[in-house]
Amino acid sequence: MRIGVLGTGNMADALATQWVRAGHEVTIGGRDLARAAGLAARIGDGTRGGGLREAAEFGEVVLAALPYGAGAGVVRELRTALAGRTLVDCSNPVGPGFELLTEGGPSAARQLADAAPEARVVKAFNLCHEGVWRLSPPVFDGRPLAVPVCGDDEAAVARVRTLVADLGCTPFAGGGLDRAGLLEATAALFIALWVGEGADVQAIAPPLG
Template sequence: MRIGIFGTGGMAEALGAHWACAGHELTVAGRSGAEPFAARLGASSGTWREVASAADVLLLAIPAGAIGEVLAEAGPLAGKVLVDCTNHPGLTGTPVASRIATQAHVVKAFNLAHVDIWRNPPRTLAVPLCGDDPAALEAVSTLVRDVGAKPMHGGGLDRAALLEATAAFVIGLWFAGEDAQAILAPAG
């Protein structure tokens, strides 16, 4: 699969490394340092628009405040799968990415676990996916399996706000020093 990565931070690196190992073709765009970052992943780099044009699937791994600017510079994303792993504390309703990239097939995923978990998952994790397009959900499910996790369909994109609210709650627990995993006891 041809994957474009928007961003050069921790999530971009952690997920991109798994996808490079799985044999996907990666291209990277970022505000700074995209070339050395791409070289570490064995990827190529380009502008936001070049990366968007070359990719089948795009990972949106940038600060929430930059989404509008980056997606505007990327140009039309009609028919592209856009994986949104961003979190927007305090915002409710439809995720920002889907409000801006209205012709993309947005799938909310990878936003519940801290970047360090994605670098070296301690066990098989489940990744909730929210999206409306079956083909986009299947493509992202493949990428979830390629990081060693299990895709978990969480409903349509209208439920993505619930994922973001859950992330805000769980991240708050982690920062308070609590074991957030303990809130969901195993069945049995």
């Protein structure tokens, strides 16, 4: 699969690295072309670096690995390039004090969908720290990491489920894009409990017998 990555931060690095290892073709896009080229060189195996539009036009699937607050603006600029493509949002709208910044408004994923109405937006990969995505594979107590995927387009969701499985994880249906806000709120809660309270978040939802 051809994957375009918008962004050059930790999530872009972690996920792109794993997808390249799984045999996918990846182009890293950033406003800083030198940084995009540097990340592509570190990942290796034919990974290319370029501008944001180049990555958007390259990918059948495009990962928006962008901070909340920047993502919608970037996606709006790339609206025509993203038309018909699967656009994956992994951001978390969490502010100071672990505040959910979208409280009472559209989710971060919905904001991307509004910015590029012809893209097929899917929410995934937002519930774990980037370090988890660097594990090969992410398995805990013998159980592969379960990854919820939310989206309205069946073909787009199927593509993202494949990319989840290629990380060694188990994808499962999280519902339509209207449920993306629930994933973002869950992330805000988990971050607050983990960072603010030192809680063992994994122990909050033990497996059923």
